Amino acid sequence: MSAKAYSVIGTRPIRHDGADKVTGRALYGADFTAAGLLHGAILRSPHAHARIKRIDISRALAYPGVKAVITSADFPEAAERTVDMGEGDTPLSYARGNVLAIDKALYRGHAVAAVAAASLHVAEEAAALIEVEYEPLGCVLTAPEAMLETAPQLHEGKSNLASQFQHVLGDAAKGFAEADVVVEREFNTATVHQGYIEPHNATALWNNDGRVHIWCSTQGSFVVRDCTAIILDIPVSQVKVTPMEIGGGFGGKIPVYLEPVAALLSKKTGRPVKIVMTRKDCFEATGPTPGSFMRVKIGAMKDGRITAAQAYLAFEAGAYPGAMVGPAGMTVFAAYDIPNAVIDGFDVVVNKPSTAAYRAPGAPNAAFATESVIDELAQKLGIDPLEFRLKNAAKEGTRRVDGPKFRRIGCVEVLEAMKNHPHYSAPLGGPNRGRGVAIGFWFNVGLQSSATLNVNADGTVNLVEGSTDIGGTRTSIAMQAAEVLGIPVADVNPSVVDTDTVGFTAVTGGSRTTFATGWAAYEAAQDVVRQMKERAAKLWEIDATAVSFDAGVFTSGERKLTFKELADRLPATGGPIVGRATVNPPGVGGSFAGNIVDVEVDPETGKTSILRFTAVQDVGKAIHPSYVEGQIQGGSVQGIGWALNEEYYMGADGTMMNSSFLDYRMPTALDLPMIDTCIVEVANPGHPFGVRGVGEANIVPPTPAIANAIQRATGVRMTRLPMSPPAIMEALWRESSSQRSSGN
Amino acid sequence: MPSQTHVTTTINGEPVQFLCEPRQSLLECLRDILGMTGTKEGCNDGNCGACTVVFDGRIVTSCLVLGVEAQGKEISTIEGIARGNRLHPLQQAFLENAALQCGICTPGFIVAAKALLDQEREPSEERIRFWLANNLCRCTGYDKIVRAVEQAAAVSKQEAAR
Numbered sequence: 001m002s003a004k005a006y007s008v009i010g011t012r013p014i015r016h017d018g019a020d021k022v023t024g025r026a027l028y029g030a031d032f033t034a035a036g037l038l039h040g041a042i043l044r045s046p047h048a049h050a051r052i053k054r055i056d057i058s059r060a061l062a063y064p065g066v067k068a069v070i071t072s073a074d075f076p077e078a079a080e081r082t083v084d085m086g087e088g089d090t091p092l093s094y095a096r097g098n099v100l101a102i103d104k105a106l107y108r109g110h111a112v113a114a115v116a117a118a119s120l121h122v123a124e125e126a127a128a129l130i131e132v133e134y135e136p137l138g139c140v141l142t143a144p145e146a147m148l149e150t151a152p153q154l155h156e157g158k159s160n161l162a163s164q165f166q167h168v169l170g171d172a173a174k175g176f177a178e179a180d181v182v183v184e185r186e187f188n189t190a191t192v193h194q195g196y197i198e199p200h201n202a203t204a205l206w207n208n209d210g211r212v213h214i215w216c217s218t219q220g221s222f223v224v225r226d227c228t229a230i231i232l233d234i235p236v237s238q239v240k241v242t243p244m245e246i247g248g249g250f251g252g253k254i255p256v257y258l259e260p261v262a263a264l265l266s267k268k269t270g271r272p273v274k275i276v277m278t279r280k281d282c283f284e285a286t287g288p289t290p291g292s293f294m295r296v297k298i299g300a301m302k303d304g305r306i307t308a309a310q311a312y313l314a315f316e317a318g319a320y321p322g323a324m325v326g327p328a329g330m331t332v333f334a335a336y337d338i339p340n341a342v343i344d345g346f347d348v349v350v351n352k353p354s355t356a357a358y359r360a361p362g363a364p365n366a367a368f369a370t371e372s373v374i375d376e377l378a379q380k381l382g383i384d385p386l387e388f389r390l391k392n393a394a395k396e397g398t399r400r401v402d403g404p405k406f407r408r409i410g411c412v413e414v415l416e417a418m419k420n421h422p423h424y425s426a427p428l429g430g431p432n433r434g435r436g437v438a439i440g441f442w443f444n445v446g447l448q449s450s451a452t453l454n455v456n457a458d459g460t461v462n463l464v465e466g467s468t469d470i471g472g473t474r475t476s477i478a479m480q481a482a483e484v485l486g487i488p489v490a491d492v493n494p495s496v497v498d499t500d501t502v503g504f505t506a507v508t509g510g511s512r513t514t515f516a517t518g519w520a521a522y523e524a525a526q527d528v529v530r531q532m533k534e535r536a537a538k539l540w541e542i543d544a545t546a547v548s549f550d551a552g553v554f555t556s557g558e559r560k561l562t563f564k565e566l567a568d569r570l571p572a573t574g575g576p577i578v579g580r581a582t583v584n585p586p587g588v589g590g591s592f593a594g595n596i597v598d599v600e601v602d603p604e605t606g607k608t609s610i611l612r613f614t615a616v617q618d619v620g621k622a623i624h625p626s627y628v629e630g631q632i633q634g635g636s637v638q639g640i641g642w643a644l645n646e647e648y649y650m651g652a653d654g655t656m657m658n659s660s661f662l663d664y665r666m667p668t669a670l671d672l673p674m675i676d677t678c679i680v681e682v683a684n685p686g687h688p689f690g691v692r693g694v695g696e697a698n699i700v701p702p703t704p705a706i707a708n709a710i711q712r713a714t715g716v717r718m719t720r721l722p723m724s725p726p727a728i729m730e731a732l733w734r735e736s737s738s739q740r741s742s743g744n
Numbered sequence: 745m746p747s748q749t750h751v752t753t754t755i756n757g758e759p760v761q762f763l764c765e766p767r768q769s770l771l772e773c774l775r776d777i778l779g780m781t782g783t784k785e786g787c788n789d790g791n792c793g794a795c796t797v798v799f800d801g802r803i804v805t806s807c808l809v810l811g812v813e814a815q816g817k818e819i820s821t822i823e824g825i826a827r828g829n830r831l832h833p834l835q836q837a838f839l840e841n842a843a844l845q846c847g848i849c850t851p852g853f854i855v856a857a858k859a860l861l862d863q864e865r866e867p868s869e870e871r872i873r874f875w876l877a878n879n880l881c882r883c884t885g886y887d888k889i890v891r892a893v894e895q896a897a898a899v900s901k902q903e904a905a906r
Contacts, residue, residue, distance in 0.1 A: 014839045021847035022835035024782015024822035028848060031781035121767065195882045197786040197794055198848040247784070247848025248882050279787040471845035471883060626842035630884055634845065637885030661791035661880060669886040670877040674869075 007551070008483040009689055012626045015475045016494055021245075029201035029217035029244040030276050037203070038067055040258075040265050040275035041123035043113040043130050044285060045105030048141075048351040048654020049152060050134035052103060052112065059129040060115055065122035068268035069130065070261070071113045072100040078233040085230065086223045086254065086507070087322065087357075094320045096231050098354050099260050105134065106154055106319035107353050108654050109284025111257075116265040116273045139351035139654040143314035144293050146350045154319060154349045162321030167329055167343040167402040175308025175340030179299025183376045184310075187369040189703075189721040190647035191291040191316065194358045195638070195666050198247020199282050203274040204262035212239045212263050217246040219253045219468060220507030225499045231260040242498040243468045250638070251357025254507050255287055283659035287356025288648065289365075290315040290323040296332070296369040304383045304391045308340040309333050309401075313366065315347060318354040323347045327443075328362030330402045331700070332370055334441040335411055335592065336392045341401040351654045357509060359635060360442040360696035364642060364703055368721060371438035371704030376717065385437050385708070386419045394441075407589070410618030410682030414439060414592045417680050423596045423614045432601050433611065436709030439594040440700025444693040445510030446585040450503025451520035453481060453492075453528050453579040457571070459564025460491040461528070466505030467517040469496055471634075471695075472627040473508065479623050480518040480689060484525035486552025487563055503582050511693025514623055515684075516585055522688050523581030532566055535573040587686015591697040593617040595636065595705035601713045606728035608644055608710060614676045620684040620692030632698045633675040639702025641667045647722050753814040755780070756824025764811040771795045773811035774821065782822040782851050786880070793879030796852040797821050803859045805878070822851035825858060833899040834858055834892070843892035845883035853879050857893045865901055869894065 020026035057069040075096055082089045093102055101110045113130050117123035138152040145151055146160040154160060176182060202216040212234070218224045221243040229236040246253060258275045265273040277286070295312040311332045315323035329345040378388035393411045400406065418424060418437060428435060454462040463478055478492040485492075505517065529549050536554040537544040539561070548555045552563045561569075570577055598611040615636045622628040645665040649658045658664045683690030707718045716731045748763040755778070764773050771788070774780045774797070783806060786794035790808040797806045798820040825832045834854050837843070844850040853876065860867055860875045867875065872893045873886070881889060 012842070015842075017847075018839040018844075019831070021844055021850055022831065022838050022854060023826055024780075024851045026847060027781065028784070030785060031775075033779075121765070196846070196848075197792055197880055197882055198784070198846070199786070245848075246846060247786075248846040250882070276785075279789065279792075472842070624842075626888070627845075630842050630845055630888060633885035633887045634883045638882070660789055661787045662789070666880060666882065667885075668877040668880065669873040669890065672873075672886055674890070675885050675887045 006483055008479045008489050009621065009623055010625065012624060013475060013489045015472045016478065017469065017474055026245045028198060028247050029215065032203050032215045032244055032274065034203065034205065034272040036271045038116040038118065038269055038271050038273045039120040039123050040114055040116050040262055040273050041120065041127045042111050042261065042275065043127040045101065045108060045110040045112050047105055047134050047136045048108045048139035049137040050105045051137060052101060052105060052132060053135055054133040055113060056131040057113065059131065060126040063126040063129055065118045066115060066126045068116045068265050069113060070264050070268065072096065072102045074264050076233045083230045085227050098320055099231060099257060107351050108656065109281065109353060111285060114261045114265060116269055141350050141352060141650055141654060142291065142293065143316050143346065143348040143350065146348045154351065160349050161346060162317060162349055163347045165329060165345045169399065169401045170340035172308045172310055172340045172342045176299045178301065178307045180302045181377060181380050182297060182299040183373050183380065184295065184297035185373055185719055187294045187296070187372065187719045189292045189365045189368060191288045191352060192642050192646045193283055193288040193664065194250035194252035196248030196250060196252060199277040199279060200253065200257055200286060201276040202258035202262045203272055204259060204266045205272040206263055206267040210238060214239065214241045214259050214263065215244055216241070216259055217244050217253060219246065219249040219470065219509050221466060221468060221499050222504055223254060223507055224256055224259055227256045228259045228263060232263060240498055240500045243496060246468050246470050249470055250359045251361055251509055252286055254509060255356050257286060279661060280659045283664060284656055285353055287318065287354055289358035289361060290317065290355045292316065292365040294365065294369040296373045298373050298377055300377050300381060302381065304381055304388050306336055306338050306392045309338045310341065311343045313345045316350045316352060316355065317347050318352045319349060320354045321347055321349055323355055324357060324361035328366040330443060331363040331441050332366035333401050335394055335439050337394050337398045338401065343401050359638060359699040363440060363442050363700045364639065367438065367440040367700045368703040368707065371701065372707050372717065372719065375708040386415055389439060390415045408682065408685055409590055409592065410680055411592045413680050413682050414594045414616050414618050417616045417678055418594045418596055421596060421614055421678060423612060428598060430600065432603060432713055433598060434709045434711065434713030435596065435598050436705045436707065436712060437594065437596050438701040438705035438708060439592060440697055441590060441592050442511065442697040442700060443590040444515065444588050445512045446516050446588045447506035447510065447512055448582065448584045449505045449517040449520040450582045451517060451524045453524045455528060455567050455570065455577040457568050459487065459567040460493060461485065463492050463494040463521060464497055464502050465494060465517055465521065466502040467496065467513045468508050470508055471631065472624065473513045476514040476623045476627055477518045477521045481521040481525040484522055485528065485563055511591065511695040515687060515691045515693045516583060518623065518691060519585055519687060520581045520583045523583060524579040527581055528577060528579030531577045531579065535570065536561055536566055538573050539569065585686065587684065589620050589684030589686055589692035591618055591692045591694065593697040593701055595701040597705045597709050599706060599709040599713055601710055601728060603732065606725035606732065608723065608728065610640060610673055612673060614678060615698055616678040616680060617694065617698055618680040618682050618692065619694040620687065621681055621690035622679050623689065623691060625679060628679055628694050629677045631694045632677045635696065635698030636675050636702055637667050637672060639699045640706065642721060643703040643706040643723055645722050645724055749812050751812055751815050753816065754818045756820055766810065766812055768811045769807050770809040770811050770814055771806040774806060780821055780823055784848050784851055786848065793856065794849050794852045796855045796879065798855060798859055803856050822855055825854055832858065834861065834896040837892040837896040837899065841888045841892040841895060843884065843888040849879060849881045853881065853889060861897055861900055866897055
């Protein structure tokens with residue numbers, strides 16, 4: 001499908017930052033230190049919902065070693081207004097309120113005050129001395145409950161239903177009337193966390209000249225710059241963010257939590273202040289992904305053609321509006337060509353931490369519902385589940401329910417690859433086993449990126465970029481510049497730099513980095529080639545249009561200069577060459593992923609073991625196949641954790657009962673088989689190398705694929721995530737008792 | 745300020761002395777007092793393995809060991825794995841197999857895996873998965889990590905045979 005031969009694209013070089021990362025030399029946010037460094041600690045609300053009546057900081061302030069204590073009263077005065085925090089407009093008081101609670105605590109773990117002291121232990125001891133008088137209020141923890149008129153109201157004068165939308169295509173009522181079989185089910189998914197291993201961290205110095213310098217681990221240094229400036233009501237030009245190495249994010253390290261707090265503490269003390277979250281803080285006070293209540297109904301004719309579909313999606317936003325229900329509405333039926341459909345989406349605030357993005361945010365919830373119903377329909381119609389999907393698969397020209405028409409996509413190719421994979425026809429080989437399949441879609445994003453390339457006299461180039469590197473993107477971006485310049489990727493030296501040093505670059509997220517920043521590097525390399533052609537023309541005393549460039553060699557007739565030879569002659573031909581580019585690419589290509597999974601369910605314990613897992617994904621073009629496989633494997637395993645174990649286990653008072661890695665049970669090496677990957681390459685016509693982006697679609701199909709496999713292993717249809725051992729036992733007991741009673 | 749205790753220990757074969765508060769963990773001492781930030785903190789309660797070090801021949805999570813317990817002991821950390829300018833076969837295998845993405849768990853995995861390979865030449869896949877079950881990785885799904893350890897075992901065996 002992508003037949004073009006490349007010299008660098010598609011190879012598997014060792015990453016440029018590799019030596020630093022296997023020797024412990026790479027510096028992550030928490031590794032940063034500075035002369036005079038103070039340590040910050042944050043006091044958090046023990047209540048899920050409470051009015052803050054009084055805060056007395058006097059005892060904390062008097063504690064030996066304490067340098068400053070702040071609350072939300074220390075935000076500079078600013079009129080309430082709507083601000084852009086990177087993911088839509090929000091009131092300033094919400095943006096500030098999630099960083100330090102204003103008037104009310106809206107979830108357990110909500111930051112209320114902060115201390116800076118000479119040591120972390122002293123800061124923690126002093127934080128415990130802050131006296132807060134709370135008036136506890138009733139809390140509400142799920143979207144359906146929060147939408148009741150009797151529910152406690154989080155934001156005074158505002159409904160807990162923050163917003164809603166409806167997408168309509170065709171006539172759903174007519175479509176359902178035409179259907180021979182209709183399946184409708186309700187689904188619930190628990191709140192889950194991204195689970196990055198590195199806790200959030202930030203160090204800030206509010207310098208004597210008024211400039212704020214922040215060192216932190218973030219998915220977007222410019223987001224930190226802009227959001228910190230908004231919250232502190234200072235110009236963006238006064239904030240400089242130096243991104244340190246980042247230990248995982250998956251969407252969770254886009255919002256700011258600590259940066260404005262550390263900056264305010266630094267302003268009060270005149271010294272750099274570092275704050276690092278505990279693991280418990282990460283669970284309780286950063287943005288997990290929304291829990292959801294969903295109802296999905298799909299109808300089809302006997303021949304397997306889907307006639308209508310309907311979805312009701314109610315997502316928990318957490319304390320402030322902004323649940324990723326919009327993307328759920330965009331993706332819930334995206335894999336299929338459905339003539340008649342209605343999608344209703346509801347963004348509902350509840351007393352849980354304010355949710356954030358998590359890898360294809362919203363799409364895994366939605367796919368759990370849709371792909372479970374699709375599977376049940378295929379069973380009822382007696383059609384192979386992949387054939388049923390192929391019969392209805394979205395293609396180029398298919399209109400999505402939310403409006404856009406698909407350009408070239410790889411849904412059919414992914415399904416064909418699944419059907420032809422040896423896994424699909426392999427014997428299951430044992431009792432209590434089942435095989436499930438599912439597919440999923442993520443649209444991916446483009447957004448702004450910048451890159452510059454400085455040509456060195458020895459024929460190497462230094463690549464300057466602003467995308468923080470979470471999984472090897474220094475290399476996947478450098479490879480695209482190397483391909484254009486016809487030089488080895490080892491001759492491109494990439495640096496991720498601070499916000500003063502590179503042009504605006506959006507977050508590392510939305511599967512956009514290799515796509516968009518890679519494109520910026522591609523364009524910057526084209527700029528280098530253009531300028532170097534002019535130098536060759538000067539040397540050869542000809543017109544630049546007469547110079548050709550291919551595979552790293554400049555030629556004109558018999559004359560030729562390699563990239564390296566010409567680089568050495570730059571001083572004599574006009575001075576250094578800097579290639580530069582900025583992009584805001586429109587040609588984003590969505591990605592489809594599919595899973596085939598074999599499970600064994602222990603009927604005594606309800607434990608589900610993953611016996612074999614195959615992950616297929618259309619990536620457009622795999623720039624670095626090993627990193628592409630790694631993204632697919634990582635997303636798949638996060639999906640496996642989501643399916644089988646992970647959940648915020650909440651007490652009725654809004655306390656998370658399992659806020660540690662012991663009790664929030666993410667998959668370990670022992671829980672898993674090898675994850676087989678199958679890369680499909682349907683080139684994205686909107687990118688010079690055909691890249692679609694690979695980071696997210698892979699987490700969409702695992703939960704329904706596993707649910708479908710469990711159904712085939714046990715006969716029980718699971719409609720609630722996680723499908724943990726107790727949930728499965730309960731479902732098995734319910735099934736056997738209903739069979740007994742129906743037998744009577 | 746609480747009084748500090750003088751600790752004499754050996755880290756990566758070198759004699760080291762430091763002052764610490766009795767309540768400070770070995771992880772804090774390594775990172776904040778000695779500046780050895782290669783050992784990472786992921787949870788500070790012994791459940792993620794990012795701070796794994798070798799402590800008198802046993803792998804431990806250094807967040808659950810007190811700094812004062814290092815007195816007279818021998819400690820190995822990620823900073824002591826490479827052989828001068830040459831990467832250890834495990835480090836090389838992690839790079840060649842793309843066994844890291846963000847890299848925050850990598851020091852802990854390499855220290856733990858080295859302890860395994862130091863005592864077992866040819867661990868099975870199951871054995872490797874069992875041994876590494878206290879080290880959490882959220883990026884890779886472990887597939888490439890297990891393969892990297894298998895490759896390093898094969899390379900180490902070849903080196904030993906020479």
